[in-house]
Amino acid sequence: MDAAHAHNGHGHEAHGHHYTGIMRWITTTNHKDIGTLYLVFSLTMFFVGGLLAMGIRLELLQPGLQFWQPEFFNELTTMHGLIMVFGAIMPAFVGFANWQVPMMIGAPDMAFARMNNWSFWLLPPAATLLVVSFFVPGGATAAGWTLYTPLSTQMGPGMDLAIFALHIMGAASIMGSINIITTILNMRAPGMTLMKMPLFVWTWLITAYLLIAIMPVLAGAVTMILTDRHFGTNFFNAAGGGDPVLFQHVFWFFGHPEVYVMILPGFGIVSQVVPTFSRKPLFGYSSMVYATASIAILSFIVWAHHMFTVGMPAAAQLFFMYTTMLIAVPTGVKVFNWIATMWKGSLTFETPMLFACGFIFVFSMGGFTGLVLAIVPVDIQLQDTYYVVAHFHYVLVAGSLFSLFAGVYYWMPKWTGHMYDETLGKWHFWLSMIFFNVTFFPMHFAGLAGMPRRIPDYALQFADFNMISSLGAFGFGLSQLIFVYVVVQCIRSGAKAADKTWEGAEGLEWTLPSPPPYHTWETPPVVK
């Protein structure tokens, strides 16, 4: 089974790939190929977004303006956010869904294979629009990734390009989600009941529902910006009877579920990795499913905690404060279940487990700062400071990104048929973990002391914290090059991986050869 993509002898002409080279990738409808495309795309965008982050930290290394004009700095922060959220994290999780969902539920492919191809190939043009927008007159949008009005209704043509990019990515995301839901609901192997599905599949099912509910709302919001900008409507224009605060409500109705879109599949990956390396089944499987669903439902009624300072009645502030705090309960259920899974397990700490443990530890810290920010009077003090920046990087980098790394190290031997270099993987983990904290921990202090976010210059008392953060960021950025090396080396020349790579691994994907043949589960397995 060394020939990963051999199609001889499969006898399915309709599914066989007829092209080679680049055309194979452009025309592919195979879920494994498309999963690979998603992962390569998101890794590329991760480095583009990372480069912008390096630009931000370079300017903040010292007080004063050394490298960029303030306008360009704002473009850097905006595009860093947009590219990391829509270009790196979300497509990476969709890549995992493409590779893993059919293999884990015993389906031969995704439900709508051609639509799957299309939803991937919409992404590169959208990413190109975002990157090209740096070079149009006025530069890229500098309104922040939240695109608040009236900034976003005043920017140059770069804003229009960003709006079109979001439209395209939203459409791609909706199609991808429809595909995932349909595959999970209709194409499970006989005997694979919903409550027997691996938790990764469960989290993606719930995430896909979230995406279908919120991406159209974002599309609506940016469409309203577009018509306000060019077609004389006044949705957000105070002079014409609109209201800029309305945009914040519409945006965060999308935006808060969106942050769970970026973390729930990560919960799923960690829920696969932790039992494997604890050599115990997952503790509290059904409570994990219910907790995931609860988080998803609650995420629709907390959005205004992002906008406590724009003015709302005290009753509304209390409502959004309490519902936000309520989310800590199902999240706590998850964290305790992971720890209970590890309890008295025979633990080993290969790279996926290291990243999963790092995830649990650092994500929980980000969760706690989130609870602090949920408190209205504290939030009014900390709104738009570096404390908020520290908070969401703890949940997005140490949360989403570390769970993605855990997933890549966990399943890469299955995907490629080769083992990665365990020593280098551990180096990658420890350097990432240390430099992540060096970068973002001091931001808590800078924020508590009052340093505002999205500003290229700062008062002298923040100089030390910022230099530590910047040096940590450069280290974090360089550490990610190890990851690229490990992946390339694994694909090209790693040692042969066993079919069941990890001793404690459970699930249908581990009953397949490593690497799996191009078409799997054409005869569905029977799950007892």
Place this chain on the structure above:
Amino acid sequence: MVSNAQANQRTLAKLLVVAAVMFGFGFAMVPFYRAICDALGLNSVIKADAVANTQVDAARLLTVEFDTNLRSGLPWTFTPLEKSVRIHPGALTQVTFEIRNHSDRAVTGQAIPSYGPPQAARYFKKLDCFCFTQQTLAPGEIKRMPVVFVIEKDLPQDVNTITLSYTFFEVEGKSKKAG
């Protein structure tokens, strides 16, 4: 797979309906937001306030300052005829503002008021204001416009000065047609 194809099509159709409904929901939030603001009395700064029978608190004197701003390159000048007034809470007061169009085209603008300190806003009742409607000025036209207001006497004791700040925004959709 063939037996699945129809079931998949049905699921696809249902999910597309959900996506379409949610796209509509994004736009439905616009009237919904207005309705909530009206119901709760929020954001009603450019509507006439109803004032109940008020008594003048002659023992207390407040300073009301007027501030004027222009946005979006509006080719106007905009000034209050008095920079500030000293009044008693509860007293009906009228002040006048002047706008002048310096350009050779008709321009429509909308004024948006704001208050400093913000907590004074709910005690500042405007009975008449040029901000209740859009103002259109012919080329070179000068217009004097009144603001009639009452400050309710239960204004917190620690507020002695209120700044009423108006910003005129150009209403672009209108001026393009007019010009």
